[in-house]
Amino acid sequence: MTGQQEPVIWMRPEQAAAGRPAERSRAEITAAAVELADREGLDAVSMRRVAAALDTGAASLYRYVSARDDLLALMVDSTAGEYDLSPPTGDWQADLLVIARQARQIMQRHPWLPELVITRPVLGPHGVDLLEHVLDVLAGHPAEPAAKLEAFALLNALTALFVQHELAAAAPEARRQAAYLQHIAAAGGHPRIAALQAVAAPPADTSRDRFASVLVRALTGVLG
Amino acid sequence: MTGQQEPVIWMRPEQAAAGRPAERSRAEITAAAVELADREGLDAVSMRRVAAALDTGAASLYRYVSARDDLLALMVDSTAGEYDLSPPTGDWQADLLVIARQARQIMQRHPWLPELVITRPVLGPHGVDLLEHVLDVLAGHPAEPAAKLEAFALLNALTALFVQHELAAAAPEARRQAAYLQHIAAAGGHPRIAALQAVAAPPADTSRDRFASVLVRALTGVLG
DNA sequence: AGCCTTCGCGTACGGTGTTCGCGAATGTTC
DNA sequence: GAACATTCGCGAACACCGTACGCGAAGGCT
Incomplete structure (x- = not known):
């Protein structure tokens, strides 16, 4: 009755018990994929390109990973290994903020991470x-x-949203969006938006505090 | 100096001033794409499939849309037209909650929406x-x-996260993830996670209140 | 009626994820 | 040391994908 389904990648043995041993490891492949994503973005992480970075063929990767999604899961979990987890101090808000700030740094190091964290939250060993x-x-x-x-x-997702937001500010797409808003403001019919254009100075110095305050408030929201 | 770039799709005229008039409209194409996504998911929204739904060729769509991203933007904005916006009452928290609840319903109607709202926030006319x-x-x-x-x-993104969360609970991937967590709990070394497995009953009746409380608290966080 | 512009879209290109099947490589067993 | 069982590496192929090009056809304006 209950359809037997393939388990999560970390429950499958990395090395077969018998036969020819594998020439590479999951960690090796993951590292290559992460480096490729860091350098050229997530779209560059295709099976062929990752395989090429390892001097092998695309089909070979399927000995280590059952689909591209598995590879992305490995990448996400590998970044979870970059945290420095020191023992709790007793102040849970402060401790969670330390985690969140590390998450932010990790996501800034890996600009492709927020999207993955948000769209497919995955828990591996790390x-x-x-x-x-x-x-x-x-x-x-x-x-x-x-x-x-x-x-x-929420801690993970909200941090990802924030980092994505600050990374997107530099993108050319944001400039187009702003131009359209200006167009709307000039066209009339949206007085509140038009009033927005009057102010210009973005107080970037308060952004880190806003990150903390929003996060803590949202967390106290779920924790009751 | 300043590289001339193509503006956002809503700043380009839908109908050319001269020449043969177009046989279809953006709205028509958008509706077909939305219906396809509602029925078969976002991955089914390929240029070829949308074109086929309109009894035309894939290349024809490029007369209306400069790339697939434009089509996705049109889809997102069309859902923003589903809100019922009644005048403010003076209680901003209550008014924003009304918006958020509508957003939630709209996103549940269009399960592909959360992902798009989160990964590429876009503002069109609606x-x-x-x-x-x-x-x-x-x-x-x-x-x-x-x-x-x-x-x-934050209102949009948080709502999208929530809906995505509740939609993902039914996915088979969630079952795999749970199985892995159980495996970790049984393996020892993670006592807190193991303790989690002891409880089972998910109090779903409080989920709507949690949605509201988290949202309001997060909003008061940004608004200071 | 003629012109001018745009439209529809067949075709093609380079890429994608994934499957199949087979020869080669290996650890184990006799 | 030879035979075996089993896995590995991976070339080739399939079915798609987004997008560019170019040309014949179609419609509005003068």
């Missing part, structure tokens, strides 16, 4: 360690377990 | 109307204009 740590930080908090899980998800 | 309305709701609020813009973005 992600599980991170989750365990967050649960440890929240151990004394009286919220329900489900709420703590949601808080973890 | 989106601009929505923004104008939100600014109207916040007219009496003393926050900086930039903060109000961020509040608008």
